[in-house]
Amino acid sequence: MSTFTTADGCRLDYHLAGSITSERTLVLLHGWSQSRAMFDRVIPMLARHYRVVSYDQRGHGESGRPPHGARIARLARDLDELLTHLQIEQADFAGHSMGASVLWSYLDLFGSAKVSSLVIIDQPSACTLLPWLDKASASEVGAIVDFSGAEAFCKGFMGPDAASVRHQFLASMLTRRIPAEDLAWLYQENLKLDGGFGSRLLLDHLMQDWRDVLPRIDVPTLVLAGEVSHVNPASQKWSAEHIPGARLHVFTAEEGGAHFPFFERPETFAVALRSFLDAQPAPRARARTVS
Template sequence: MSTFTTADGCTLDYHIAGSSSAERTLVLLHGWSQSRAMFDRVIPLLARHYRVVSYDQRGHGESGHPTHGARIARLARDLDELLTHLHIERADFAGHSMGASVLWSYLDLYGSAKVSSLIIIDQPSACTVLPWLNKAEAVEVGAILDFPGAEAFCKGLVGSDAAAVRRDFLVSMLSKQISDEDLAWLYQENLELEGGFGSRLLLDHIMQDWRDVLPRIDVPTLVMAGEVSHVNPASQKWSAERIPGAQLRIFTAEEGGSHFPFFEGPEPFATALRSFLDAQPAPRARARAVS
């Protein structure tokens, strides 16, 4: 276990796998109410080829659980501080679900100087039907919540039925073939996120509109989607079409194509990610080794 402390006093737990001499460094960002441990099935497949950095975002997993900083922008700053701490000058970044939002925020705030390539895993560019979205636009971008639904969800996370709300939401993101053992483990990881902090962070996350960021992404990008995910794959195709030169990979149900393709189908996921990364030019700067 390795940790560092952010400028506002939050301890972040991170893990590095693979060789420090690898040509590429890959940074993995998990989603809301998840943890870096959810990448553990795919990291060994990737660490054979890359230096892989994963970490628990604040409030999640083994990282600190502060009462402040429940905002996507703060999580983006956490990422920037982690890169500085690890002396990472250039890397590839893969963000799952909310982790993709953190990457969009990072690009919006800090630019792409440290970004060799971007992998977006199953995240709509807008989650909620915001006032400036008409019904057709909401459908095409993948907005699945209206304002009453967003309010009810956030309240449910701190209500008397919070445990059931969280479990039902988790189940909705997984394939029907998930084993009871895997579901139980995923649920325990989910519960590491305290409900009050999680509710505030979720609301900030689902009220963002990243559509204006997509056309300004100036690095090679792969958008990944799941055929049986609760996120409509058509929305991921829409995102890919608005990111200059982006590629799209939709995992089938047989490949583990739920919202968690790296967990339910680690081998197809690793193969697709490697195919994308290995086709990219060598990074302009290599990360210095930090453990």
């Protein structure tokens, strides 16, 4: 376990696996209210082939809990600073849920010069029924929460029933066959995120619309979806169709195809990820931007 402190004073906990001489570096980003530890089952399978970087985003897991920075853009800046600290000039990136939003924000802010390829894991390009989204468009991209629903959702994580709300939300993202001990462990990781900070970050996350970023992505991209995920797999098909040259892979229910395939069926997830990464050319210095 190692730590790095960002320019605004937040300590980030990160972990390195695999050989430093590996041709490819893979950076894993977890989702909202989760932690880097949720990748621990799949990392050994990936670290045999790549250098793997995982880290707790601010407010999550073992990282610092500052009162500021509860914004996707700040999390994207954290990623940029971590890459600089680790002297990573080129890497493949896989973002799960909110982690995908952080990657879209990173591309929007910093471009793709350090990005060899992109893996989006079960995240809609817009979550909320924003004023400029008609019902048909909202359904296509996976936006299912209206403004009042988003408000209630965020308040629920700060209210007197917060523990129950968090547990129910977590359970809804997993397959029904999840072992009780696994659910209990995931829940304890979830509780490491402070409700106040988490609610502010969640609202910022829910209000983003990344649709204009997708067509400007200029690196090989894999979009991963789950057949029984609470995220409609049709929305992931829409994302893949709007990212130039992107591939789509949908995990079945038997393959752990809910919201956490890397946790529920790490072997299947590792095969899908390796199949994509190993088909990509060796990383090389580039000077690209999302324009």
